[in-house]
Amino acid sequence: xxxxxxxxxxxxxxxxxxxxxxxxxxxxxxxxxxxxxxxxxxxxxxxxxxxxxxxxxxxxxxxxxxxxxxxxxxxxxxxxxxxxxxxxxxxxxxxxxxxxxxxxxxxxxxxxxxxxxxxxxxxxxxxxxxxxxxxxxxxxxxxxxxxxxxxxxxxxxxxxxxxxxxxxxxxxxxxxxxxxxxxxxxxxxxxxxxxxxxxxxxxxxxxxxxxxxxxxxxxxxxxxxxxxxxxxxxxxxxxxxxxxxxxxxxxxxxxxxxxxxxxxxxxxxxxxxxxxxxxxxxxxxxxxxxxxxxxxxxxxxxxx
Amino acid sequence: xxxxxxxxxxxxxxxxxxxxxxxxxxxxxxxxxxxxxxxxxxxxxxxxxxxxxxxxxxxxxxxxxxxxxxxxxxxxxxxxxxxxxxxxxxxxxxxxxxxxxxxxxxxxxxxxxxxxxxxxxxxxxxxxxxxxxxxxxxxxxxxxxxxxxxxxxxxxxxxxxxxxxxxxxxxxxxxxxxxxxxxxxxxxxxxxxxxxxxxxxxxxxxxxxxxxxxxxxxxxxxxxxxxxxxxxxxxxxxxxxxxxxxxxxxxxxxxxxxxxxxxxxxxxxxxxxxxxxxxxxxxxxxxxxxxxxxxxxxxxxxxxxxxxxxxxxxxxxxxxxxxxxxxxxxxxxxxxxxxxxxxxxxxxxxxxxxxxxxxxxxxxxxxxxxxxxxxxxxxxxxxxxxxxxxxxxxxxxxxxxxxxxxxxxxxxxxxxxxxxxxxxxxxxxxxxxxxxxxxxxxxxxxxxxxxxxxxxxxxxxxxxxxxxxxxxxxxxxxxxxxxxxxxxxxxxxxxxxxxxxxxxxxxxxxxxxxxxxxxxxxxxxxxxxxxxxxxxxxx
Numbered sequence: 048x049x050x051x052x053x054x055x056x057x058x059x060x061x062x063x064x065x066x067x068x069x070x071x072x073x074x075x076x077x078x079x080x081x082x083x084x085x086x087x088x089x090x091x092x093x094x095x096x097x098x099x100x101x102x103x104x105x106x107x108x109x110x111x112x113x114x115x116x117x118x119x120x121x122x123x124x125x126x127x128x129x130x131x132x133x134x135x136x137x138x139x140x141x142x143x144x145x146x147x148x149x150x151x152x153x154x155x156x157x158x159x160x161x162x163x164x165x166x167x168x169x170x171x172x173x174x175x176x177x178x179x180x181x182x183x184x185x186x187x188x189x190x191x192x193x194x195x196x197x198x199x200x201x202x203x204x205x206x207x208x209x210x211x212x213x214x215x216x217x218x219x220x221x222x223x224x225x226x227x228x229x230x231x232x233x234x235x236x237x238x239x240x241x242x243x244x245x246x247x248x249x250x251x252x253x254x255x256x257x258x259x260x261x262x263x264x265x266x267x268x269x270x271x272x273x274x275x276x277x278x279x280x281x282x283x284x285x286x287x288x289x290x291x292x293x294x295x296x297x298x299x300x301x302x303x304x305x306x307x308x309x310x311x312x313x314x315x316x317x318x319x320x321x322x323x324x325x326x327x328x329x330x331x332x333x334x335x336x337x338x339x340x341x342x343x344x345x346x347x348x349x350x351x
Numbered sequence: 352x353x354x355x356x357x358x359x360x361x362x363x364x365x366x367x368x369x370x371x372x373x374x375x376x377x378x379x380x381x382x383x384x385x386x387x388x389x390x391x392x393x394x395x396x397x398x399x400x401x402x403x404x405x406x407x408x409x410x411x412x413x414x415x416x417x418x419x420x421x422x423x424x425x426x427x428x429x430x431x432x433x434x435x436x437x438x439x440x441x442x443x444x445x446x447x448x449x450x451x452x453x454x455x456x457x458x459x460x461x462x463x464x465x466x467x468x469x470x471x472x473x474x475x476x477x478x479x480x481x482x483x484x485x486x487x488x489x490x491x492x493x494x495x496x497x498x499x500x501x502x503x504x505x506x507x508x509x510x511x512x513x514x515x516x517x518x519x520x521x522x523x524x525x526x527x528x529x530x531x532x533x534x535x536x537x538x539x540x541x542x543x544x545x546x547x548x549x550x551x552x553x554x555x556x557x558x559x560x561x562x563x564x565x566x567x568x569x570x571x572x573x574x575x576x577x578x579x580x581x582x583x584x585x586x587x588x589x590x591x592x593x594x595x596x597x598x599x600x601x602x603x604x605x606x607x608x609x610x611x612x613x614x615x616x617x618x619x620x621x622x623x624x625x626x627x628x629x630x631x632x633x634x635x636x637x638x639x640x641x642x643x644x645x646x647x648x649x650x651x652x653x654x655x656x657x658x659x660x661x662x663x664x665x666x667x668x669x670x671x672x673x674x675x676x677x678x679x680x681x682x683x684x685x686x687x688x689x690x691x692x693x694x695x696x697x698x699x700x701x702x703x704x705x706x707x708x709x710x711x712x713x714x715x716x717x718x719x720x721x722x723x724x725x726x727x728x729x730x731x732x733x734x735x736x737x738x739x740x741x742x743x744x745x746x747x748x749x750x751x752x753x754x755x756x757x758x759x760x761x762x763x764x765x766x767x768x769x770x771x772x773x774x775x776x777x778x779x780x781x782x783x784x785x786x787x788x789x790x791x792x793x794x795x796x797x798x799x800x801x802x803x804x805x806x807x808x809x810x811x812x813x814x815x816x817x818x819x820x821x822x823x824x825x826x827x828x829x830x831x832x833x834x835x836x837x838x839x840x841x842x843x844x845x846x847x848x849x850x851x852x853x854x855x856x857x858x859x860x861x862x863x864x865x866x867x868x869x870x871x872x873x874x875x876x877x878x879x880x881x882x883x884x885x886x887x888x889x890x
Contacts, residue, residue: 077768080484082406083785085775085805087487090500094482129399129555130573138573197609209609211599212575299599299606301575314768 049350050335057331061324065116068323069109072316079125079314099125101316112320121324122317126310132321135306140325142212143290143302149218150226151280151287158230159276162237166272167264169242177234184231193224193297210299221298225291229283233276240272247271270344277344281337285329289322387578387597388885389867392607394621396574396600400555402540403476403483408787408876411537412620413598416566416579416880418542421450421469421519422535426882429873430698430791431535435464435563435586436519445526445827450519450534458543458561459582466513472542474498474506485538488789491530493522526827528699529792536790565591565881574600579880592869592884608633617867617885620878622684622859627740630683638863641685642872645788646856647694647796650748652849653777655810658728662847663720668781669706669851670713671755672748678854681743686854691844692786693796693836694855696874699829700793703837705844705852710755717756725757734779737764741783744853774808784808787856791874793836794823800843800850811849816842 080095096102100111115122121132158181165177200220201209208217244250245268253267290304303322310318341348397410402418405411415424423434433439436450456464473492476483477499490496493510497503510522523530533539543561547554554560560568565587566579577598581591599616601607607624610616619625625633633639650672652659659665674688687695690705714724722728735745745762752758760781765773773779786806788795798804801820802812819839826832844852858876869882 075768077772081768081771081775082484083771084406086484087490087805088496088500089805090479091482091484091486094479095484098480098482123552127396127398127573128404129401129553131553134556135573138575194605201613202609205613208615209613210601210606211610211615295574296603297606299574299601299603299610301572305574312767 064327068320072319121321126313126315139303144288147287149222153226154229158233162234165238166241181231181234184227190293196220212300225294236275240275244268244272281333285333387595388593390597390616392601392616392619393598402537417562417564418540419564420540426879427871429875429877431532446523448521452517457584459567460561465516466519471544473511488538491527525824532790591881618862620860639861642858644856644858645874648785649850649852651782663716665848667713667716670709673708684857686857689852689855693793698791703840728758730759731780732761732763734763734782736770809849
């Protein structure tokens with residue numbers, strides 16, 4: 048019941064998001080067909096606007112858009128006129144999701160153990176080293192890490208390709224460049240979660256039962272300590288799955304992230320609204336999954 | 352040891368993510384494709400592959416491999432030579448062209464090509480519902496403009512007729528000296544009627560896509576690659592030198608250079624794909640080829656705002672720009688400084704020199720206009736597209752005007768679309784701009800400063816100038832035509848100066864001459880794909 052309500056509530060939310068995106072992108076100065084060279088006759092510009100119904104009042108355009116949306120049609124891209132927004136998503140999203148999924152796995156596989164061991168060795172050198180590295184990963188942005196990785200592994204040592212998206216080898220550098228920031232965040236959250244869990248009463252109770260330190264840490268503390276990571280994982284996954292403009296640009300990856308940014312620069316109205324909706328759906332959906340995961344991990348949490 | 356044991360045990364759940372990740376990676380994109388003979392980095396992702404829709408150079412470079420017009424461009428000179436038309440005749444008044452199509456024309460899917468297909472294609476390019484931005488390229492044809500503007504509903508009154516299966520008669524509004532060059536321009540290409548009628552706007556995504564050029568489109572993945580394969584049914588297939596050509600849409604200069612240096616690409620053919628920090632070093636390498644190009648960077652003045660309504664002010668500002676300093680210090684790609692709008696090398700035309708750098712004379716002119724030593728001259732802004740190159744040029748001009756004339760200018764860098772809007776609505780005082788010729792003729796440069804031209808953007812209206820351009824348009828004698836154009840250019844860049852040219856663009860291609868052949872440097876920076884091929888076997 049609870050989840051059904053949440054899903055139903057998402058519908059008006061999406062409507063508001065689409066409406067806002069629809070209006071805001073049209074308020075920006077310039078239009079999709081403004082170019083350096085003006086067509087030979089002003090009539091040509093009118094044909095273009097008429098063809099894509101941009102000469103109609105905005106509310107009519109929006110209703111038309113909603114009508115198409117109900118039929119699963121996001122409209123035609125105004126920049127890439129041979130493609131519909133559905134095509135663009137169908138081509139780009141799987142690539143972005145692959146890269147995002149890989150980076151997600153990388154972030155958890157690296158971040159969780161680093162955070163865990165940092166907390167388990169609190170105050171000693173593994174903690175200091177782990178915390179420092181995590182902080183570094185969070186602070187250095189992707190557009191710095193990516194070129195450094197390319198310079199070392201691709202240009203100097205020729206171990207890996209510099210760019211493009213063709214084989215698993217091509218995925219390694221972008222995965223690291225994209226995932227490192229999130230790995231740092233996960234490590235920091237995990238460490239904090241562990242530290243507070245280790246001081247909580249149920250851990251003291253478990254220790255007093257005479258359980259070994261390993262069992263206390265892994266079986267009892269971990270489940271609770273990982274909760275902040277879980278709630279962070281939802282938005283993080285939504286962020287990763289919709290692609291990263293910077294990483295996709297640097298490595299020339301045919302994902303959706305490039306469109307997310309360029310469409311607004313190009314005033315490609317339909318793509319801006321379509322991708323905003325896609326992002327919103329992912330964010331809402333994954334938050335729902337996070338809440339569900341909470342009930343599994345923490346017996347104290349229940350939704351009515 | 353204890354730590355290691357713990358690590359191993361803990362890693363069991365974490366390893367799950369590794370395995371999932373690996374699976375994702377492997378399933379995601381294992382492609383089995385034969386390697387291409389030639390891989391070209393083409394710049395921006397093509398917006399379309401519909402010859403009548405495209406506007407950008409990157410798009411045109413792919414599309415001219417897939418489709419063709421009555422004429423095509425010679426790979427060496429980029430001048431129009433017979434394409435689908437074997438030969439043509441021109442009437443004595445220069446207004447009627449009769450084209451004779453080749454007898455062995457066929458779509459890549461096997462259907463025959465006839466003169467009536469051209470009538471369809473040109474009608475479609477002009478039809479208002481096609482909304483072709485380059486429809487103006489067909490305005491030279493009789494009734495072309497009227498039909499495109501909706502003033503004429505009957506397409507059959509447009510001056511293009513199929514006399515029989517292989518003969519096409521084209522009637523023009525005026526004798527147009529460059530009409531043959533236009534016949535090699537994508538908007539006038541042949542497009543496949545059946546496919547368009549069946550699929551509508553998204554027809555280029557039909558597979559197999561009927562093509563009439565040297566190549567077929569095998570694959571087109573957004574931001575990934577376009578793959579072209581030789582079209583065996585092309586009339587000149589015997590001279591198509593490559594089987595498979597890949598075009599990669601890489602728009603970042605560093606990425607493009609990296610991919611090229613790793614030998615994953617053979618040709619990079621866009622000057623914007625050279626990282627500007629490395630330009631000084633790279634330009635001396637043997638695989639970097641520069642050449643002059645049909646484009647000019649210039650400064651526009653907004654004539655509707657004081658004090659730029661005074662030609663003396665405009666000329667003074669023009670004479671205070673040290674163009675040599677700009678090309679040596681900022682652009683650094685071997686660009687020649689210029690004072691004329693039409694670039695050198697254009698067909699049938701010798702450009703007129705404009706206002707040379709002369710700070711002394713500039714100061715005198717400004718004093719005559721009422722601003723001795725720049726006194727009383729209002730602060731003004733220079734509208735510029737906000738990228739480093741153009742901002743740097745702006746800073747340089749700011750300094751020159753300050754030093755030479757004692758006047759103060761501020762930069763106004765704007766995002767692309769906002770910059771375009773400000774320029775079009777005359778919402779600026781001084782503005783940096785550029786123009787790349789659409790075809791090899793002075794008309795494409797000089798025509799845009801007539802009073803009613805949509806690309807004028809200066810507010811400058813000069814009846815004498817308009818009359819000269821119109822008169823040149825009616826000329827069949829090329830020498831007389833040149834002379835009239837020169838009078839017009841004198842008015843434009845010397846006497847009235849609503850614009851001040853700064854430098855001529857340079858093109859830059861990079862490729863290893865011991866690896867690929869058949870790519871030549873020419874004024875249009877145009878490189879027909881059928882001539883390009885690899886020398887050594889693919890590595």
